[in-house]
Amino acid sequence: MAPASTTQEVTPVNVHLVTKVINVNSCEDGVNTYTCNCLTGFEGRNCGVNIDDCASRPCKNGATCNDQINDFNCTCLPGWTGPTCEVNINECFPNPCLNGAMCSDFVNYYNCSCVAGYTGKNCETDINDCANNPCHNNGTCQDKVNGYECICPTGQWMGKTCSEIYNACYFTPCQNGATCATNPPSLDYNCTCPLGFDGNTCQNNINDCIGVTCTPPLVCHDGINNYTCACETGANCELMTSYCDSAEEVKVDPPACKNGGTCTGGANAFTCSCAPGFTGITGANCEINIDECEPGPCQHGGQCQDLINGYECNCTDTGFNGTNCELNIDDCAPRPCQHGSNCTDLIKVMIVRLTLMIVSMINVNMDLPVWMVSLSTNVTVLLDTAALIVKSKLMNV
Numbered sequence: 001m002a003p004a005s006t007t008q009e010v011t012p013v014n015v016h017l018v019t020k021v022i023n024v025n026s027c028e029d030g031v032n033t034y035t036c037n038c039l040t041g042f043e044g045r046n047c048g049v050n051i052d053d054c055a056s057r058p059c060k061n062g063a064t065c066n067d068q069i070n071d072f073n074c075t076c077l078p079g080w081t082g083p084t085c086e087v088n089i090n091e092c093f094p095n096p097c098l099n100g101a102m103c104s105d106f107v108n109y110y111n112c113s114c115v116a117g118y119t120g121k122n123c124e125t126d127i128n129d130c131a132n133n134p135c136h137n138n139g140t141c142q143d144k145v146n147g148y149e150c151i152c153p154t155g156q157w158m159g160k161t162c163s164e165i166y167n168a169c170y171f172t173p174c175q176n177g178a179t180c181a182t183n184p185p186s187l188d189y190n191c192t193c194p195l196g197f198d199g200n201t202c203q204n205n206i207n208d209c210i211g212v213t214c215t216p217p218l219v220c221h222d223g224i225n226n227y228t229c230a231c232e233t234g235a236n237c238e239l240m241t242s243y244c245d246s247a248e249e250v251k252v253d254p255p256a257c258k259n260g261g262t263c264t265g266g267a268n269a270f271t272c273s274c275a276p277g278f279t280g281i282t283g284a285n286c287e288i289n290i291d292e293c294e295p296g297p298c299q300h301g302g303q304c305q306d307l308i309n310g311y312e313c314n315c316t317d318t319g320f321n322g323t324n325c326e327l328n329i330d331d332c333a334p335r336p337c338q339h340g341s342n343c344t345d346l347i348k349v350m351i352v353r354l355t356l357m358i359v360s361m362i363n364v365n366m367d368l369p370v371w372m373v374s375l376s377t378n379v380t381v382l383l384d385t386a387a388l389i390v391k392s393k394l395m396n397v
């Protein structure tokens with residue numbers, strides 16, 4: 001804002017009338033003089049001078065400065081921009097270079113560094129590498145990027161420029177180390193196969209197992225001009241014959257086949273051959289002790305005791321003996337009858353019962369029947385032999 005007049009306020013209209021000049025903000029009257037307060041950008045006694053805003057040379061990089069009222073603008077040289085032309089325009093954006101070329105920005109121009117095989121301002125041209133006719137012997141040239149390819153007359157010439165005589169063996173058509181023979185220039189060749197291979201290019205490994213029989217579980221493995229009889233799987237056929245020694249489910253402690261059972265390996269499985277007296281082939285694996293007391297082999301009330309792979313009959317007090325208590329004990333064996341009398345063997349049980357009857361009759365003072373008295377002549381001896389049995393029976397009664 002203009003400073004306030006110390007003597008008199010003057011309106012702009014009045015100022016124009018008095019001073020006949022513009023660019024004045026206010027005028028201060030003095031004693032035979034006046035003072036002008038100029039608008040911004042002007043100077044001089046009557047504010048008639050446009051201040052040179054270009055005096056400080058604000059425009060850069062050779063630009064032309066244009067003075068304005070309290071301002072300036074710059075007219076840039078080509079390649080520059082910005083208020084004072086301080087910015088170098090990037091002519092590489094967007095990238096004008098083609099085919100993978102690298103762009104370098106300069107002032108008002110750019111340069112493309114082409115990859116090999118291209119040329120032109122923007123590397124837009126694929127150089128014709130066939131221009132110098134590099135292919136000989138009627139080879140056809142095909143232009144490539146930074147190179148060429150010669151298509152040579154078939155079976156006659158070969159090489160980069162078709163300058164070498166065609167050699168079919170050069171391309172190693174014979175396989176597996178076979179020897180190649182040809183008569184250049186020719187497409188024909190002959191392979192001499194090493195032992196164990198056949199086919200036009202010796203590509204086949206002859207199956208040497210044909211007609212071979214290996215001892216099971218070994219199987220034939222084809223080699224090169226030989227064969228081997230070896231396990232189907234595993235170095236020691238462990239998944240076959242030695243399965244019982246290797247498989248985890250067999251190696252557990254106690255062993256899979258219990259109670260002395262024999263393990264037999266199969267394909268990823270095993271079976272148990274149980275020892276005599278045991279069973280349980282599936283799952284139980286010979287864990288079951290067979291009960292030989294079924295179905296009751298002991299006769300005449302003998303007590304059966306189950307053993308491993310057998311039984312034992314306890315024939316005590318049955319009057320029989322033998323494996324199954326089937327034999328009547330010969331009570332005459334000790335020759336109890338004296339003076340040439342005949343001995344008649346009775347079943348011990350009957351003796352015991354008869355003895356018990358006699359004893360009980362004596363106890364109640366009953367008269368013994370005549371047959372029992374005559375019998376008792378020998379009963380004296382019989383009682384001796386049965387005394388212990390009678391005693392134990394009486395004890396139990």
Ligand SMILES: [Ca+2]
Binds near residue numbers: 052053070071
């Ligand atoms: Ca100016």
Ligand SMILES: [Ca+2]
Binds near residue numbers: 109
């Ligand atoms: Ca530039």
Ligand SMILES: [Ca+2]
Binds near residue numbers: 127129144145146147
């Ligand atoms: Ca080319």
Ligand SMILES: [Ca+2]
Binds near residue numbers: 205208225
């Ligand atoms: Ca073979």
